[in-house]
Amino acid sequence: MILDQIVEDKKIRLKEHKNKTSPDEIRRMAEEQVKIGSSFYDALKKDQISIIGEFKQASPSLGKITSKINLTERMEEYNASVDAISCLTEEDHFLGNIDYLRTIRKQTKLPILRKDFMIDEYQFYEAKAIQADAILLIAAILDDVMLKDFYQLSTELGLDALVEVHDEREMERALKADIKIIGVNNRDLRDFTIRLDTTKRLSAMVPGDKVFVAESGIVTDEDVLFLKECHVDAFLIGRAFMEAEHPKELAERWKKL
Secondary structure, three states: OHHHHHHHHHHHHHHHHHHHOOHHHHHHHHHHOOOOOOOHHHHHOOOOOEEEEEEOOEEOOOEEOOOOOOHHHHHHHHHOOOOEEEEEOOOOOOOOOHHHHHHHHOOOOOOEEEEOOOOOHHHHHHHHHOOOOEEEEEHHHOOHHHHHHHHHHHHHOOOEEEEEEOOHHHHHHHHHOOOOEEEEEOEOOOOOOEOOHHHHHHHOOOOOOOEEEEEOOOOOHHHHHHHHOOOOOEEEEOHHHHHOOOHHHHHHHHHHO
16 A cells, blocks of 8 residues: 555654754754744635645656746745645655755745654644644544644644545544644545545534645636635645646636636
């Protein structure tokens, strides 16, 4: 299963990170950081739809992505049109890294989500050290104790947490943990198939006081209209923006639909 392989590769990368920067050092770096971005939660909790614009260089389903514009141009377009940023930092399957996020941080005051496979406390201090404003917690790779403990650690570090679910059982676990931001990934991370009906099916379980995010598979006007009917608060959009020559125009159009 693809997800299992990603997690195993992440364990290897974690050893490399800890050898390069010790846990004590990364904690010190995290404590020294001054917040730059605004609140990720506040950026999404609005009356109108919010959009999270993603930076990713590859994925297991798409392969390597060739952007039509450079990073600076993309950041200028995102700054003018989206409400938050998502940055892949996973090295082996998405070709991301923490320096990629650092570079983006220098070009925006929008809140940044560090999108990675978070399985170790070290990664949360690292996220804080590189000036991320939020992290991703994937319910499928965390048991109930890890989900609760990691969510609490995120809160203590001043990081918002987007908890990602894929089915009813994972949604129940997220709600039991009293998560504030819940994302439904329409891409099944076990085989990378996409079904927008996943968001529709799970939407009935989401209380109105939560921030509800639809992730993956959003590439057409029809997709946007379908998901707006599911009463989501925000879209996380990767492929469509990464392949667009003018993501600003796309974001502005989709907000108006």
